[in-house]
Amino acid sequence: MTEKLDTRTRIVLAAMDLFxxxxxxxxxxxxxxxxxxxxxxxxxxxxxGKQDVLIAVLxxxxxxxxxxxxxxxxxxxxxxxxxxxxxxDRYRWLILETDCAYGCPIGSLALELHEADPAVRALLAxxxxxxxxxxxxxxxxxxxxxxxxxxxxxxxxxxxxTMEGGVMQARTHRDVAYFDRGVAALRQHxxxxxxRAARGTxxx
Amino acid sequence: MTEKLDTRTRIVLAAMDLFxxxxxxxxxxxxxxxxxxxxxxxxxxxxxGKQDVLIAVLxxxxxxxxxxxxxxxxxxxxxxxxxxxxxxDRYRWLILETDCAYGCPIGSLALELHEADPAVRALLAxxxxxxxxxxxxxxxxxxxxxxxxxxxxxxxxxxxxTMEGGVMQARTHRDVAYFDRGVAALRQHxxxxxxRAARGTxxx
Numbered sequence: 001m002t003e004k005l006d007t008r009t010r011i012v013l014a015a016m017d018l019f020x021x022x023x024x025x026x027x028x029x030x031x032x033x034x035x036x037x038x039x040x041x042x043x044x045x046x047x048x049g050k051q052d053v054l055i056a057v058l059x060x061x062x063x064x065x066x067x068x069x070x071x072x073x074x075x076x077x078x079x080x081x082x083x084x085x086x087x088x089d090r091y092r093w094l095i096l097e098t099d100c101a102y103g104c105p106i107g108s109l110a111l112e113l114h115e116a117d118p119a120v121r122a123l124l125a126x127x128x129x130x131x132x133x134x135x136x137x138x139x140x141x142x143x144x145x146x147x148x149x150x151x152x153x154x155x156x157x158x159x160x161x162t163m164e165g166g167v168m169q170a171r172t173h174r175d176v177a178y179f180d181r182g183v184a185a186l187r188q189h190x191x192x193x194x195x196r197a198a199r200g201t202x203x204x
Numbered sequence: 205m206t207e208k209l210d211t212r213t214r215i216v217l218a219a220m221d222l223f224x225x226x227x228x229x230x231x232x233x234x235x236x237x238x239x240x241x242x243x244x245x246x247x248x249x250x251x252x253g254k255q256d257v258l259i260a261v262l263x264x265x266x267x268x269x270x271x272x273x274x275x276x277x278x279x280x281x282x283x284x285x286x287x288x289x290x291x292x293d294r295y296r297w298l299i300l301e302t303d304c305a306y307g308c309p310i311g312s313l314a315l316e317l318h319e320a321d322p323a324v325r326a327l328l329a330x331x332x333x334x335x336x337x338x339x340x341x342x343x344x345x346x347x348x349x350x351x352x353x354x355x356x357x358x359x360x361x362x363x364x365x366t367m368e369g370g371v372m373q374a375r376t377h378r379d380v381a382y383f384d385r386g387v388a389a390l391r392q393h394x395x396x397x398x399x400r401a402a403r404g405t406x407x408x
Contacts, residue, residue: 022318025229101318108315110376111307114226124376157382158389161369168368169361172314172328178361185362185393192396 008046010036012060015053020105023112024054051117054109058123061106065130080141081190084159087135088183091163092176100174106131107164132156147197155193162186212250214240216264219257224309227316228258255321258313262327265310269334284345285394288363291339292387295367296380304378311368336360351401359397366390 005013014035018027029050033040047053073090077083095102106127113120136156139146146152166182209217218239222231233254237244251257277294281287299306310331317324340360343350350356370386 103315107372110372111312112316154385161386164372165365165369168311181358182365189393
């Protein structure tokens with residue numbers, strides 16, 4: 001794009017990358033200034049402190065859920081259960097792109113921040129909830145193929161759990177196979193649920 | 205106990221708690237000195253740098269797997285599948301003890317450390333592997349009740365995934381119910397596997 005990004009956007013994009021690649025506590029305001037080539041006055045004019053930058057970053061992740069993550073992951077995918085696994089496959093691609101050093105930016109911040117401000121905590125929770133609600137909508141769409149008594153919201157959270165636990169283990173072992181085995185276990189769980197629902201339908 | 209702890213042990217215990225409650229990057233050598241009431245010379249005599257303290261902390265977690273975590277979790281529990289869920293219940297207790305701020309010390313370090321030294325990464329991996337091998341041993345003990353083609357090592361990793369993802373979500377939402385729903389989903393997965401194995405046995 002040719003349009004010059006405004007100061008706020010430049011700061012948020014730089015901070016997203018720095019918090020993700022270095023962690024929040026290890027990123028200094030000087031790092032953000034160096035990356036954006038802004039002076040301190042310009043930054044403090046927009047964001048009084050680093051925590052304000054963090055809030056803007058978490059809002060950007062929240063607002064980017066569909067355009068940045070779900071829309072690309074789901075392009076050309078119609079089946080709602082395939083969508084769940086296409087989303088996980090997007091993380092597999094991120095793991096490979098980073099030589100297996102990938103960490104989920106929200107999950108990493110959730111564990112890194114020990115005395116998080118309530119506004120920060122709320123935005124971390126909102127990011128997780130947006131993700132799980134999108135998965136839950138897929139499960140609702142596939143509802144007739146799943147057991148009737150299934151807690152779909154809980155299963156959507158379990159999909160997030162599988163992603164986060166798989167990312168963490170792949171990063172720790174620097175081996176995507178740890179992520180793959182977690183996704184395969186979830187796939188098996190889905191298959192067992194689909195089978196159980198199909199048996200229930202036959203019996204009825 | 206009346207015996208005075210040696211300098212090394214005092215540093216490791218203080219650092220375990222500080223790294224866990226504040227994070228590695230947010231813990232300074234001054235924090236460790238303040239907590240242990242040692243002078244810098246005594247600390248540097250034992251540990252040349254903060255990274256050496258981290259290695260000793262990760263070795264202590266590795267060596268504490270059975271005495272600190274598994275033996276208490278499994279006291280009075282005989283059934284191998286009950287042991288898996290008793291281990292998860294130990295984490296539930298830790299979540300409640302910390303007003304839902306609990307983070308797994310190994311998982312948190314695995315995500316916090318962005319340019320970890322190979323020795324540190326290896327010890328993080330060893331901690332995860334020790335945990336999953338202990339769970340895998342339970343699954344082996346329950347082997348006849350589980351499907352014959354089950355990848356038990358992968359299921360043990362999936363138990364770790366459930367713990368880590370559940371801890372992360374409970375901490376983010378400050379609500380143990382997120383952990384509980386993850387464990388319930390894993391319990392359902394185990395029940396479906398046990399049912400499938402039982403059907404296989406009947407058919408044979």
